[in-house]
Amino acid sequence: MRLGKIYRNYISNNLFVKMILIFSVIAVFTIATLSYFTFYFMSRSIIQNELNNQKDAMERVNRYIIAKHEGVQLMVQNMYRDQQLSDNVTYLLKHSFQEYINRRLDQFLGNRIGSTDAIVYFKNRVEDDQDIENLLLYSTEKQFLYVQSQRNLSRLITTNPSRSFIPDAMSQLNGNISVPNEWVRKTIAQPNPRLYSVHSPISDLGTLKAVGQLVVYFNSDSISNALSGYENDIGGYILVLASGGGVIFDSSGTYYGSAYPYADKLNTLAGQGELEQESYISTLTPNNLGYMVVGVAPKAEVAKSYRTLRNLILLISMACILVAIIVPSLVVANVAKRTNLIIRSMRKVETGDTSVRIQDVKGDELGQISRSFDQMLGELTRHIDRVYKAEIKQKHTELSALQARINPHFLYNTLEVIRMRAISQGVTDVSEMIYSLAVLFKSFVQQETMVTLQEEMENCRRYLELFRIRYKDKFSYTIDYEPELAGRKMIKMSLQPIVENYIVHGIRPDDMDNVLTVRAAERDGIIHIMIKDNGTGIPSEKLEQIRESFQLPENEETSGFGLRSVRERLKLVYGADCGVELASGPDTGTAVHIWFPNSPREDS
Structure with missing residues (x-):
């Protein structure tokens, strides 16, 4: 009930409060919608930029690992290109290490220049690449493992299948790049779990039979060198996984030494999914190298990158909303104040003030x-x-009209008796004048204030006919109007006073060429009537007095049916949409122009 009362008192009956509320709702909705879409598209752009940075970093990691793989392959290819070196490596892998040493002594004593020591060759390769932790040569036939490490450390390990897992581990290598076998790593006393291995089979060039394998252990931490410059641009972490989920590289350092627990989900998630938490996921899988580069960007961590943007948009949106509400409210309040002043003034007028x-x-x-x-x-x-x-x-x-209506039939009958007397005496012109006067008198005493234009023109013609007979051949007239105007309504006796002015003041009795023209036409919804004569005209002083009288207020002394009467009656019926204009000069005749709308106002 209280809310309903507040609504009725302050909202329902208050237009300006409703305007402010509606505008506020529109402003809040518009700004909120605009802010949401701005934040949405900009945050999508930031997320995409983060993911693009992560993909660029993944590409660099992939190129780095491929470069290491190609380095190992080049190491083997260079070995094959040197025939002496290739023979020595093959001999080393097909014979015991003691036999290889004896062969090298024979070569030295025989001054076999050009022969290359396999042990020295691989030792130099380890020294050339500081990322190599261990280089392993495994003999398939003799089942021994030669290990060369950084800092010029080398070992020869016998790997009898009955006492070692090394042969089995070497036989299970099924990819070019993988995680070092745990048993092999323990056997060579390598405690660091952050390693990845690149291996390549070694064959006898004479028989093309595989005689052993070259396995190179690289330090996984060196892959971080490929991420130089991306430390602050990557949200989340980058993994390099071997087949089976083994972790070759982990930029976060979390999953070394164990299989990645979400490896089985990576192939089923499309761009994003639930790992440790909801994350964006990117993968890169080089062909036939046995590993996969994975980029994981937790959504919560990526969201930190556009948190400042979100806060800024919220701040700007709130400021815009406040401005969009307060400024129009002040303007509307001022308009309401002025409007209320108008309303209060109207209410005072209602009381008669x-x-x-x-x-x-x-x-x-x-x-x-x-x-x-x-x-x-x-x-x-x-x-x-x-x-x-x-x-x-x-x-x-009204009194004059009542007096004019007293027994008009008596006057008609009297005029008719006089007319018949004139006919009996042969005075036809007098009978015509009496007939016209009787018809005019009958029209004048009728109560209608509006007649058709045809009726008004006919009354004008009958009046002029009286004076044509009076002046015989000294006076002529012309009445012309458009046929479609015949039924249009106009004020009764609008033309007779003007024509009468000409008969009384303008006609030249001594001349034979007196002419009066009455024309009516319609232009753009306005009926225009011109009454023009070639009479004596009006002196300029008198003409100016007549024009000035049009602007004077009506008074009791004004009477008759002159120009002033015609103008006042037109104004009463048609308002400001009508007018009377007078043009005249001595001995140049007079032209009176009358115009009014095609139809009178409804309140007439």
């Missing part, structure tokens, strides 16, 4: 309404003053 004035000087719509309101009150005051005069004049008019 027409002295109220708003006096708003601003040029906007409310200022225009206020000035129009003040002008309306001024007009209303003047109109009230005129109403009393109009009512008095109306009473006189």
Whole structure:
């Protein structure tokens, strides 16, 4: 109930409060929507940039590992290119180590220049690459393992199948790059679990039969060198996994020494999924090298990169919302204040106080309404003053109309008797004049205030006909109007007073060429009537007095059916959409122009 009362008192009946609320809702919704989509697209861009950085880092890791693999393959290829070296390596792997030493002594004593020691060759390769932790030569036939380590350490390990797992481990190598076998690593006393192995079979060039394997252990930490410059650009971590999930490289250092627990999910997740937590996942799998590069970017960690953006957008959105609400609210409050002043003024006018004035000087719509309101009150005051005069004049008019209606048939019958007498005496022109006068008199005493244009023109013609007969061949007239205007309504006796002015003041009785022309036409919804003569004209001083009289207020002394009467009646019926214009000069004739809308106003 309380909420309903508040709604009725402060919202339902208050247009401006509703405007502020509606605008606020629209502003909040628009800004919130814009902010959401801005944040969404910018955060997507940041995420994509993070993932692109991670993919670039993965590519560098992959290129680094491939370079190490190619280095091992080049090591073997260079061995094959040197025939003496290839023979020595093959001999080493097919005979006992003591027999190989004896062979090298024989070569030295025989001055066999050009022969290359296999042990020295591989030792030099280890020294050339500081990333190599161990280089292993395994003899398939003699089943021994020669190990060369950094810092010029070498060992020869016998790997009898009955007492060692080394032969089995070597036989199970099924890829080019993998995680070092745990038993092999323990056998060669290598405690570091952060290693990856690159191996290549070694064959006898004479028989093409595999005689052993070359296995190189690289330090996995050296892969971090490939990530130089990406330390602050990678969200999450990068893994290099061997087949079976063994961890070759882990930038986070978490999963070394064990299988990656989520390896079985990597092939089923499409771009993102649940690992330790919800994460973005990228994979890179080189062909036939036996490993896979994986990039894992936890969503929570990636979100940190656009957290500042989110806070900034929230701050800007809140500021925009406040500005979008406060500024229009102040403007609307000012408009409401001015509007309420107009309403209070109107309510005072309702009580009869027409002295109220708003006096708003601003040029906007409310200022225009206020000035129009003040002008309306001024007009209303003047109109009230005129109403009393109009009512008095109306009473006189009604009295005159009542007097004019007293037994009009008596007057018609009397004129008819006179007309018939004139006919019996042969005075036909007098009978015609009496007939026209009787018809005119009958039309004038009728109560209608509006007649058709055809009827008004006919009354004008009958009036002019009286004077044509009176002046015989000294006067002629022309009445012309568009046929489609015949049924249009106009004020009764609008033309007769003007024509009468010409007969009384403008005709030249001594001349034979007196002409009066009455024409009516319609242009753009306005009916225009011109009454033009070639009479004596109006002197300029008198013409100016007549024009000035049009601007004077109506008074009781004004009477008759002159130009002033015609103009006032047009204004009463048609308002400002009508007019009377007078043009004349001495001995140049007079032209009176009347115009009014095609239809009178509804309140007429």
